[in-house]
Amino acid sequence: MGKRILVQRRGRGGSQFRSPSWKRDGPVRYPPLAAASGRGYVVDILHEPGLNAPVARIRLENGVEFFNYAAEGLYVGQVVEVGEAASPKTGNVMTLGKIPEGTMIFNVEKRPGDGGKFARSGGTYAVVIGQKLEENKTIVRLPSGRTVEVDSRGRATVGIVAGGGRIEKPLLKAGKKYYRAKAKAWKYPLVRGKAMSPYAHPHGGGSHQKGGTPVPKTASPGQKVGFVGSRCTGRGCVRARAQQKQ
DSSP: OOSOOHHHHHHHOOGGGOOGGGGOSSOBBOOOTTTOOEEEEEEEEEOOTTSSSOEEEEEETTSOEEEEEOBTTOOTTOEEEESTTOOSOTTOEEEGGGSOTTOEEESBOSSTTSOOOBSOSTTOOEEEEEEETTTTEEEEEOTTSOEEEEETTSEEEESOBSOTTGGGSOOOSHHHHHHHHHHHTOOOSOOOGGGSOTTTOTTOOSSSOOSSOOOOOSSOTTSSOSSSSOSOOSHHHHHHHHHHHO
């Protein structure tokens, strides 16, 4: 088989397609349930290249440090409460069962102790709709509008994730988008598959580009594409077949 096509190289991964998450000081998640309780304060607010929202470093009185998405209005030195005894104030980490209905929250845990799964993008928030005390469930409306029931023992942060409105500012020129994509490990610019040659993409080739959306192959990405068991390749093969038809 010849050279790997782009689809195969992306599937294999590597430095060209790697996310810049290695630059982070630590994972953005709540500490273990046993160690996360009491009061603390915001040590620093950090910019993480691989994320779309600022991150707050929080240190508790017992010495435990963890990273959480910064809420709008959070500042360095602010006192933060964590645990069941926390009050519903911006930046505090509370148990879902203790949060009043109608409160805006973010970084919501799907299961107790998983560190936070829902509403983590900049400017987003979820809303507590109600409590099912007999089932130990909390009804939460996610940013997408979907409603889910999560364990009331899970945790969430009160407020809205900072960094909202970042997508409202236009990029204006391709160079701006190029450097932003480079920092976020996006694939940019993105060339259409049907504009490529057959060796580069399953949709490539043909006498001319056809309109409409190409029908995807049923095979998984990188499988059965390119020069797989071909008898001949290149323009010489095309000429030979044309001569045979004549």
